[in-house]
Structure formats: structure tokens, C-alpha cells
Amino acid sequence: MSAFKDAGHLLRFAGLFVLAFIVFLVVRRFVVPKSFGEYGHYRGAAIAEIAAHPAQFAGHQACEACHSDIADAKSKGKHAHVNCEACHGPQLKHADDPSSGVPPKPDTATLCVRCHAASAARPKDFPQVDAVAHANGVPCETCHKPHDPALGAGGTQ
Numbered sequence: 001m002s003a004f005k006d007a008g009h010l011l012r013f014a015g016l017f018v019l020a021f022i023v024f025l026v027v028r029r030f031v032v033p034k035s036f037g038e039y040g041h042y043r044g045a046a047i048a049e050i051a052a053h054p055a056q057f058a059g060h061q062a063c064e065a066c067h068s069d070i071a072d073a074k075s076k077g078k079h080a081h082v083n084c085e086a087c088h089g090p091q092l093k094h095a096d097d098p099s100s101g102v103p104p105k106p107d108t109a110t111l112c113v114r115c116h117a118a119s120a121a122r123p124k125d126f127p128q129v130d131a132v133a134h135a136n137g138v139p140c141e142t143c144h145k146p147h148d149p150a151l152g153a154g155g156t157q
């Protein structure tokens with residue numbers, strides 16, 4: 001029994017661990033949200049909260065219903081598959097009620113380079129330019145129509 005002669009301080013130490021574990025369980029009970037785990041390692045109630053956020057985007061079908069001239073021009077050009085709100089931003093409010101205000105015209109100085117600035121991170125066959133050398137300060141829309149940007153047949157000016 002001499003091995004356990006001085007066990008007192010070991011037991012006190014073990015007691016501290018047990019106490020800390022109990023405190024952990026108590027705190028955990030209060031800080032872990034009720035719906036956590038309902039659908040796995042996730043707070044279940046977050047789904048309803050996210051769904052309750054007001055929508056911001058109208059979707060291109062809505063835009064095309066009123067702006068059919070632009071939809072037409074766009075469908076024939078290289079931007080056929082770039083959706084309206086990718087360039088014009090979320091416009092549900094405008095689409096629901098155009099009299100609530102017209103969207104501002106996008107500033108091509110910042111818009112076009114977002115997708116077309118030359119970058120090693122883009123796929124090699126995606127059209128990209130070194131904007132400074134390419135445009136030399138001339139606004140992109142001087143040469144490219146935003147809704148049908150390719151030059152040449154049908155596209156110029």
C-alpha cells in the first residue's frame with residue numbers, strides 16, 4: 001500500500017478534472033442551440049432563418065419579360081449566358097415595381113475587368129485582357145456593346 005501513501009494530491013488533481021468536466025457539461029447545455037444536430041452537425045433552425053431573408057434577385061426571366069429588346073440583342077451575342085443581374089446587381093425591387101426607381105447604369109470601368117482582367121487563375125480559353133494596355137483609358141463600351149460585346153459582324157458600336 002505504500003505506493004498509494006501520498007495519493008491525496010493525485011486524487012485532488014483528478015477531482016479538479018471531474019469538476020472541470022461537469023462545468024463543461026453545464027456550460028454546453030446553455031450555449032449549444034436547441035436545434036443543433038437536428039439535421040446533422042448543423043443548427044437546424046438556421047434553415048428557416050435563411051429562408052426568411054427577403055429575396056434580392058428577380059432572375060433573368062423577369063427582366064426579359066419587360067426588356068425584350070435587350071434580351072434579344074444579348075441572346076445573339078457572346079454574353080448570351082451572362083445573366084442580367086450578374087452585371088446590374090440584385091434588382092428585385094425594380095422588377096416588382098419599375099416606378100420605385102430605375103437601376104443605375106453599371107460603371108464599365110469596374111464591371112468588365114471583374115470578369116475579363118487577365119489573370120493566371122482564369123481558364124486559359126476564357127477571353128481576358130490586360131485592361132490598361134488593351135483599352136488605354138478608353139471606356140470599354142466605346143468599342144464593345146455590353147449586351148453584345150464581340151466586335152465585327154453585328155457587334156460594332
Ligand code: HEC
Binds near residue numbers: 062066067085088103
Ligand atoms: C415590369 C417591367 C420591368 C421589369 C420586370 C424590369 N424592368 Fe427594368 N425598367 C422598366 C422600366 C419601365 C424602366 C424605365 C424606362 C426605361 O428606361 O426603359 C426600366 C429601366 C431599367 C434600367 C435603366 C435604363 C436606363 O435607361 O438607364 C435598367 C438598367 C433596367 N431597367 C434593368 C432591369 C433588370 C436588370 C431587370 C431584371 C432584374 C429589370 N430591369 C426588370 C421595366 C422593367
Ligand code: HEC
Binds near residue numbers: 060082086107
Ligand atoms: C455583361 C454585363 C451586362 C449584362 C449581362 C446585362 N447588362 Fe444591361 N447594361 C450593362 C451596361 C454596362 C450598361 C450601361 C451601358 C451604357 O453605359 O451605355 C447596361 C445598360 C442597360 C440598360 C439601359 C439601356 C441601354 O441599352 O443602355 C438596360 C435597360 C439594361 N442594361 C437591361 C439589361 C437586361 C434586361 C439584361 C438581361 C437580359 C442586361 N441588361 C444584361 C451591362 C450588362
Ligand code: HEC
Binds near residue numbers: 140149150
Ligand atoms: C459576370 C462576368 C462578365 C462580365 C461582368 C462581363 N463579361 Fe464579357 N464575357 C463573359 C463571358 C462568360 C463571356 C463568354 C466567354 C466565352 O465565350 O468563352 C464573355 C465574352 C466577352 C467578349 C467576347 C470575347 C470573344 O470571345 O471574342 C467580349 C469582347 C466581352 N465579353 C467584353 C466585355 C465587356 C466590354 C464587359 C463590360 C461591359 C464585359 N465583357 C463584362 C463574362 C462577363
Ligand code: HEC
Binds near residue numbers: 150
Ligand atoms: C478602342 C477600342 C477598344 C476598347 C476601348 C476596348 N476594347 Fe476590347 N477589344 C477591342 C478589339 C479590336 C478586340 C479584338 C476583336 C475581338 O476580339 O472582337 C477586343 C477584344 C476584347 C476581348 C476578347 C479578347 C480575346 O482574347 O478574345 C475582351 C475580353 C475585351 N476586348 C475586353 C475589353 C474590356 C474589358 C475593355 C475595357 C477595359 C475593352 N475591351 C476596351 C477593342 C477595344
